[in-house]
Amino acid sequence: MTPPPVPTATAPTTDVTPGPAPAAAPAPGVGPARGGLLVLAGMLLVALNLRAAVTSLGALLDEIRVGLGLSGAMAGVVTTLPTVAFAGLGALTPWLVRRWAAPRVLVLAMIALTVGQVLRAVTGSAAVFVLTSALALAGIAVANILLPMLVKQHFPHRTGLVTGAYTMALTVGTTVAAASAVPVAHAFGSWRAGLGVWAGLAALAVIPWVPLALRARAARRAAPPAAAVATPTRVRPGRTRLGWAMAVYFGAQSLSGYAIMGWLAQLFRDAGYRPEAAGLLLAGVTALGVPVALMMPALAGRLATLRPLVLSLTVFSTAAYLGLALAPRGLAPLWVLLLALGQGAFPLILTTIGLRARTAEGTVALSAFAQSTGYVIAALGPLLVGILYEATGGWTAPIGFLLVALAVQTTAGMVIARPRYIEDER
Template sequence: MTATTASAPTAAPRRILLLVVGIVIVAVNLRAVVTSLGALLDEVRDGLHLSGALAGVVTTIPTIAFAVFGATTPWLVRRVAPARLLVAAMAVLTLGQLLRVITDSAAAFIGFSALALAGIAVSNVLLPMMVKQHFPDRPGLVTGVYTLSMSAGAAAAGAAAVPVAHAFGSWRAGLGVWALLAAVAVLPWLPAALHRGQQLAVRRPGHHPGARIRPARTRIGWALAVFFGMQSIAGYATMGWLAQLFRDSGFSPSTAGLLLAGVTLFALPFALLMPTLAGRVRRVDLLIVGLTVLSGISYAGLAVAPHGGAVLWVTLMGIGQTVFPVSLVVIGLRARTPEGTVALSAFAQSVGYTLAALGPLLVGILYEATGGWIAPLGVLTAALVVQGAAGVLISRPRYVEDEAHAPGAHEPVEAVAPTPAAVLAETGPLAEPLREAA
């Protein structure tokens, strides 16, 4: 009896610690598969004899996979407990990374990369829900910790992929080593996954327990999707083109790469601070607009003085892009329940990553057409304006469950042009889970 009593107070802290460790290790894996490939893309192209077109497909796969597979997560959550689903997602990520480094086929490499990214896509959507479910009183802090871990994992994989490849004499080692990290991410979730009582929290009374939450039929769902898409465009355009901008302005390739890495490096402290603030302040819109303005100043600086003020512009851009973890916090704040969070997260990320796939492409087209960076930076600035406006809308205290079940909510939102994600929801082999994600 005494032993039981003594162990009881320590059970909760141990469980909380295990949950935090599990979330952090999963987060570290969420960008490593992308940044490690980016660092070794030339070696992969030579090793698999990829054409320029196929190399373009490889670099576009992440956003497409995040959009398509992320949309299936609400459908999966209704059938598999979240902890078990995270274990499965990390197992799929491990398998995909291993299989893609043992093939000599370009098509198989792309397919196995998509498999690995499917595991990431599901985890992308699940983590905000896990934070909402297990840390309802500290969503900002925990979101900050896992987005900080995500950034650290991305930076570490990008920096270490080439040295590891050189150490083992093959690009395959530089990509395959990250499968070990994904396998480790399974371990903290095994106790919860093996627990028979593990299930999604029951819906609160008064929120139509028999009804599915469809964010595509709510204003808050579309506002969050647009906001997530606009900030994703900036992030992926930066990863794809910022180093080239600095090279064009007179920096050496190695210095341009360091400046690109600086966007992540300078943002790391703020990646923890900003989501914590978002979870505590009363006016989230002021925080979002402030970060958006910082990004706008960095774009203006890059347009007029890309060489002389490079470090300042990179610093401001890095801080401005911490609007990404803020968006994850707001997803949790705009839902009352874990199932509302996962539905809203899936919809916002599915539509958002679909838009994000267009960002680097549009920047590249404008750069080739004009031979300079004024037009591309102008388009990114326009995206910032939309981001700021959507940020004001998502800051209003509304909940997706309330809008989804309000009178007339069964009718589709008027005057909204269909997106690729919306089209996929009506056609194709993933039609049912995509419709349920919406």
């Protein structure tokens, strides 16, 4: 099964480069003058939480399986739950934002993440563990979609810089949770501590959004009746060529990212590295991705076309995959560096979501469609790599599959590289 092809546009588009998008109006009562720094702090705290609940679970999966008596099938459900939740629940976010202000939605999302992480850390039931994990992931799914919209609303002229900052925070949270979950569990003598400690970080992320939610609520109540009933034009990315190209690019790069995170350590172990060294090499991909996550959005925001970035990332990833196939042991640090550079496609696509919409409404619609559809595609990555590895007993076929996914990603990248806006495609 392969990612869907990029459909032909349902309406003609022109090759005329559009003018700059108008600055999106800030959310009522929480514009840059009154709450810009608070919004930025809140976004960074949310970003720190966007993968901690997932990577801490992965690091402690063996201990959790033993502690809860999870069957192999149930463990499979737990490991695939993140992509399923991100795909399904993230699609509901535009509906939520049309009914409640974004700060209020984020308060509820972070509360769901906090409660879900606490409950799954204390339960003794496998079924309750899965349900409470789903609750926590629901909060992450909604926040995933909202952050690009908030950048558009509050920082329209600093899209690259702010996207880089929160993407870097996301990467830091991912790395720290993966690296420290096991030591924390050992220090407290239980996997429950290593899993539940991240609920405190999620609770901290609620704090900045409470006053922002109260301000937004007061501003809506004070708004004139005409403004209160005004309905923005509905944006439907699923009916546009740009929307599908964004979804395919997001899905293909996420597919590769999840496959790398799930199988790279095993590849290095098969090449003769000790488990500790293989784990460090895997951690190196994430660690080296921190400066890439910071710089990529700022660079993308300055370029008239994204084609040089799209092609450069393809070259880095291609060289890394070929190196892993031909000489995984001799030049492993170089392949890790090239993989980290190639994974810059993730911060690039997050930035592009904001760059390809004129309005906050367009941004949240495009974000929801690209990420929800993309995570469905991404779920195939670790699964198909595992099937190919088991069937062939080596890494040639899995790496060949990742090269095909990279070709699909690059094709979609050429479509999204040219400046245009989702609101203009009907």
